[in-house]
Amino acid sequence: MLDDDAAEAFTGFVREVGPRLKQSLIAALGGEVGREATAEALAWAWENWSRLQTMQNPAGYLYRVGRNRGISALRRRPVFPPLIESPSEGPWIEPGLPLALAHLAEMQRVTVLLVHGFGWTYREVAEHLGVAVGTVQTHVERGMSKLRIELKVELHA
Amino acid sequence: MPDLQTQLRFYADTLDELYSDVGFDEILERIPPRSPRRVPVRRGVVVALAVAIVILTFIGGVALLNLFSGSEPPVVTQPDSPATTISPAPINPSLNWQGYWPQNSLEEIELDQQRADDGDRSFDWQIGLEPTNEAVGVAPTDPGGEVGAETAVRYLEEVLGWTDYRMVAGGGSEGEPWDLVFVQCEPDTPNPMYISDPAGADCAPTLDQLHYRTAKLRLEQPIRQGAGGLWVVTSVSQLADSAEPLYVADWHSRQYEQVVPATEEELRDFVEGVSEARVAGTGAEQYLMPLTPGASLLYTTSSGLPYESFELVRVDWGPTWPDGTYRVIVRMLGAGGGVVVEQAFLIHQEQDGELRLDYGLGEGTENGEPVALTYGILAGEITWRVPDPWFSPWMLGVVDGDESIVVGGVEAAEVYFVVLGDPWIPEGQCAPTARRGSADELVAAIVSDPDLDVSASTDVIVGGVQAVRLDLAPSTSAEMCPGSDESDSAGIGMPVVSVMQQGDEHPWSVTDGDRMRIYLLDVPGPDGLRPVAIMIRAPDEVFGEALTAAEPMIGSFVFESP
Numbered sequence: 001m002l003d004d005d006a007a008e009a010f011t012g013f014v015r016e017v018g019p020r021l022k023q024s025l026i027a028a029l030g031g032e033v034g035r036e037a038t039a040e041a042l043a044w045a046w047e048n049w050s051r052l053q054t055m056q057n058p059a060g061y062l063y064r065v066g067r068n069r070g071i072s073a074l075r076r077r078p079v080f081p082p083l084i085e086s087p088s089e090g091p092w093i094e095p096g097l098p099l100a101l102a103h104l105a106e107m108q109r110v111t112v113l114l115v116h117g118f119g120w121t122y123r124e125v126a127e128h129l130g131v132a133v134g135t136v137q138t139h140v141e142r143g144m145s146k147l148r149i150e151l152k153v154e155l156h157a
Numbered sequence: 158m159p160d161l162q163t164q165l166r167f168y169a170d171t172l173d174e175l176y177s178d179v180g181f182d183e184i185l186e187r188i189p190p191r192s193p194r195r196v197p198v199r200r201g202v203v204v205a206l207a208v209a210i211v212i213l214t215f216i217g218g219v220a221l222l223n224l225f226s227g228s229e230p231p232v233v234t235q236p237d238s239p240a241t242t243i244s245p246a247p248i249n250p251s252l253n254w255q256g257y258w259p260q261n262s263l264e265e266i267e268l269d270q271q272r273a274d275d276g277d278r279s280f281d282w283q284i285g286l287e288p289t290n291e292a293v294g295v296a297p298t299d300p301g302g303e304v305g306a307e308t309a310v311r312y313l314e315e316v317l318g319w320t321d322y323r324m325v326a327g328g329g330s331e332g333e334p335w336d337l338v339f340v341q342c343e344p345d346t347p348n349p350m351y352i353s354d355p356a357g358a359d360c361a362p363t364l365d366q367l368h369y370r371t372a373k374l375r376l377e378q379p380i381r382q383g384a385g386g387l388w389v390v391t392s393v394s395q396l397a398d399s400a401e402p403l404y405v406a407d408w409h410s411r412q413y414e415q416v417v418p419a420t421e422e423e424l425r426d427f428v429e430g431v432s433e434a435r436v437a438g439t440g441a442e443q444y445l446m447p448l449t450p451g452a453s454l455l456y457t458t459s460s461g462l463p464y465e466s467f468e469l470v471r472v473d474w475g476p477t478w479p480d481g482t483y484r485v486i487v488r489m490l491g492a493g494g495g496v497v498v499e500q501a502f503l504i505h506q507e508q509d510g511e512l513r514l515d516y517g518l519g520e521g522t523e524n525g526e527p528v529a530l531t532y533g534i535l536a537g538e539i540t541w542r543v544p545d546p547w548f549s550p551w552m553l554g555v556v557d558g559d560e561s562i563v564v565g566g567v568e569a570a571e572v573y574f575v576v577l578g579d580p581w582i583p584e585g586q587c588a589p590t591a592r593r594g595s596a597d598e599l600v601a602a603i604v605s606d607p608d609l610d611v612s613a614s615t616d617v618i619v620g621g622v623q624a625v626r627l628d629l630a631p632s633t634s635a636e637m638c639p640g641s642d643e644s645d646s647a648g649i650g651m652p653v654v655s656v657m658q659q660g661d662e663h664p665w666s667v668t669d670g671d672r673m674r675i676y677l678l679d680v681p682g683p684d685g686l687r688p689v690a691i692m693i694r695a696p697d698e699v700f701g702e703a704l705t706a707a708e709p710m711i712g713s714f715v716f717e718s719p
Contacts, residue, residue: 117169134474
């Protein structure tokens with residue numbers, strides 16, 4: 001077990017990194033599996049805390065740990081919860097959006113959801129996934145294009 | 158209706174609320190009560206260590222270390238302790254070794270496997286999840302993924318003494334050995350050639366300015382395969398240099414290296430050279446990758462209009478580590494200025510520094526609209542045009558380079574569009590053999606197959622040739638055929654037609670939950686009629702959409718006369 005100082009540092013790490021790790025893993029794996037993978041990745045982080053502290057991009061590493069653990073739970077494609085009806089507050093959402101997201105290739109879905117859904121910058125996504133900014137841009141463009149085709153929505157600027 | 162971005166923001170907020178953040182207590186609940194960096198005592202290991210220490214002390218010198226190639230790597234143990242910590246010291250740096258690690262023999266592994274099965278948690282680190290290609294293929298820089306991950310990492314760090322490394326390749330099948338390839342990075346040293354690529358920016362070469370010390374670790378589960386089986390390292394080999402271009406490198410079998418990336422000025426000069434040749438209407442092929450298939454729009458617009466000028470819109474990204482690849486966007490203006498062709502290209506680099514343009518398989522627009530591209534098989538005897546969204550590079554590929562097969566598909570939805578030249582008729586249960594046959598014979602064989610539910614055949618015209626169209630699915634009583642070996646748990650479904658690939662029969666099948674539409678026809682070839690199969694395979698729930706999407710392709714087939 002970690003000593004008190006390390007435990008305190010770890011809880012701070014969880015507060016800082018946990019929510020965004022969850023967002024990225026949900027984007028990759030769907031809601032339930034993504035959240036479960038987040039918990040697994042953070043448990044791994046606790047057990048390997050000293051090693052993790054030496055890493056330049058621990059959140060990115062944990063994303064891969066979580067993704068690898070979560071992917072074995074997926075047999076076909078991630079499950080995104082449908083919105084049976086849009087709440088009174090907030091905009092109307094195309095009912096086919098969750099399924100259309102599930103249909104996207106993984107990198108497209110992850111980048112689209114993180115950039116346009118959760119509001120990450122291209123650079124933040126690139127660092128988290130360990131890819132070039134241009135790669136993120138390409139995946140986002142392709143993912144949005146496919147979503148528009150599947151949802152039959154007009155192109156917006 | 159709100160725009161798509163607004164809908165995505167709101168949906169993401171909903172996901173955030175629906176799936177709450179993970180709390181600290183929840184994390185602790187998942188951690189088993191164990192010390193994660195400990196290995197149980199093994200008497201044999203103690204003996205091996207003692208012998209190793211005596212020999213090393215007596216003779217001394219690093220030169221002796223290579224004599225250990227082929228022997229067991231020594232491991233530090235503490236005999237009186239109930240559990241033993243492996244020394245972090247790099248005791249045996251040999252990169253050519255066979256044996257077992259961390260156990261020393263099959264007997265030890267068997268004993269420890271039994272202990273693990275009895276609930277001894279000190280072996281948890283040797284137990285990975287089921288190996289999957291996805292685990293390695295998607296995150297190649299992840300040290301180990303889930304394939305004996307901790308075993309590999311500990312070997313690198315505690316036996317070889319590597320502190321900074323990357324996994325660059327890996328592969329294997331369930332129940333089979335897995336080979337994982339790692340490169341050693343110069344510790345705490347930036348890589349100035351690729352400072353803009355996070356993947357390689359902090360991984361400087363270890364042998365010279367371009368080459369990395371590269372080790373292939375073989376991991377196996379000798380006693381029991383699959384979940385719960387102990388992973389051990391059974392061999393390590395240092396991979397040798399190769400002269401092949403990096404953009405086609407097989408990192409499973411060669412030393413890792415990086416190229417000196419082209420400067421942006423060199424890149425611009427290259428793009429100008431290609432584009433000027435395109436405007437001139439000749440000579441652009443010399444800049445393309447070898448064996449580039451028919452390059453649509455190379456010299457003219459889709460309506461045959463020549464180009465009069467060009468523009469390098471932007472360098473999209475690059476150089477990527479380690480092969481120095483760039484992606485550029487180029488705009489070609491048709492004569493008269495009425496048509497604008499915009500294309501994205503990858504630009505690769507040969508080891509001698511020469512740049513090559515990867516014309517790719519699509520991504521072209523004409524006046525902002527996607528352009529259908531032409532593909533062909535059988536030396537151009539059969540061609541067809543592929544509209545968006547089927548032509549995206551990661552949705553369409555030539556299988557195994559076989560000239561008679563082209564496969565396209567919408568990856569995430571598991572939809573495939575397959576064109577087979579010279580398909581054969583599968584014979585026997587689960588297609589152990591196949592025989593040649595005409596289109597009519599193929600139709601008869603499919604219709605009479607009791608394992609397939611086939612719709613009534615429909616006569617149609619494809620590319621001006623009479624064809625038969627069938628819709629089919631596995632019959633409810635059909636028992637799916639297994640894969641080629643036990644590791645292929647998904648099986649092959651029910652074979653519909655076979656094709657010879659590299660001397661082996663390869664069945665194209667339909668499986669539970671899928672449906673297939675197949676067109677069978679005989680087209681004129683140099684040596685007479687030859688059968689062709691065109692297939693659309695998709696999951697039940699999207700089969701109708703797949704057929705609709707494939708219609709433009711079916712309607713675009715052209716068969717060249719011999």
